[in-house]
Amino acid sequence: MNAMQPPQSIEEIKAGLETTEKGGVRQSIRNCLTVFQRDPLLSGAIAYNILTDRKDIIKPIGFHRESTALNDTDMKYLLLYLEETYGLTNEKKIDNAIGIVANENKYHHPGxxxxxxxxxxxxxxxxxxxxxxxxxxxxxxxxxxxxxxxxxxxxxxxxxxxxxxxxxxxxxxxxxxxxxxxxxxxxxxxxxxxxxx
Incomplete structure (x- = not known):
């Protein structure tokens, strides 16, 4: 798995997502992971901060934030974005994908x-x-x-x-x-x- 893949357009990402037998978007960790890795807004946005032992959002993702730490409000915005943009609605699978992406994008910056x-x-x-x-x-x-x-x-x-x-x-x-x-x-x-x- 590679967390830092080049961003794609939303249409390209949608075309590459796994679907159900009825043609809907499959609610899978793999699909959520694909979005977090390739979406122009989300690619490279979530990382694990080794110093603070938490998940951070390390680049602007379209809404006002007070700190880098991923919090409940951020999750609500992310859930809304994934639902409206990709039809992904399974909160547990989205959270699992966030954990994987953060783990693959670790950083430690005692700058x-x-x-x-x-x-x-x-x-x-x-x-x-x-x-x-x-x-x-x-x-x-x-x-x-x-x-x-x-x-x-x-x-x-x-x-x-x-x-x-x-x-x-x-x-x-x-x-x-x-x-x-x-x-x-x-x-x-x-x-x-x-x-x-």
Whole structure:
């Protein structure tokens, strides 16, 4: 299977889809896969993000989106498009095809760390003191340094073993979640929702 086939016209794709004995479009994973691989709008649009462990939509597909993550609203638009354009309506088969296409179109893009250039200013040693009022001792420095090195390792080697967690203790509103949100740089790379972990 090849997820990156050259896009075709909708008419060419329709002509190549498997049909039922009565001439209707067969509701099959193969047909859904063909559409996701060859449709001018959908070809190359869905990918699996190794860093975030989710399916993303990585190019414009005809409707407004807030983030790259494939969500329920996106699925509704995709279902509508496949129904109106190709007569494909089986949600389970469409979802299976999306999973296959995403798996065949994996990407890992830790782009931000690669483009950053250190200016020589030491920040880790006093970071927790500055933002959260923690002690400025060697232990605090080493703990944050180890945590950040682990985070960077995970960005460049997804799935690498790192079982250390930095625990911040403080009252509500102390800035703990805000600190990590800022450290993540992009909101889509941050979550403090335990149900999403």
């Amino acid at each position: 931000l760390p690669k483009c950053l250039v250190w200016d020589g200013t030491e920040r880790i040693r006093f970071c927790l003191r500055h933002f959260l009022g923690a002690d400025a001792d060697d232990y605090t420095y080493e703990a944050l340094k180890l945590f950040l090195l682990g985070a960077i390792s995970r960005a460049f080697q997804p799935g690498c073993k790192f079982e250390i967690m930095l625990c911040l203790v403080g009252g509500q509103g102390a800035g703990k979640s805000t600190f990590f949100r800022l450290l993540a740089v992009r909101d889509e790379w941050f979550s403090d929702d335990l149900r999403k972990l």
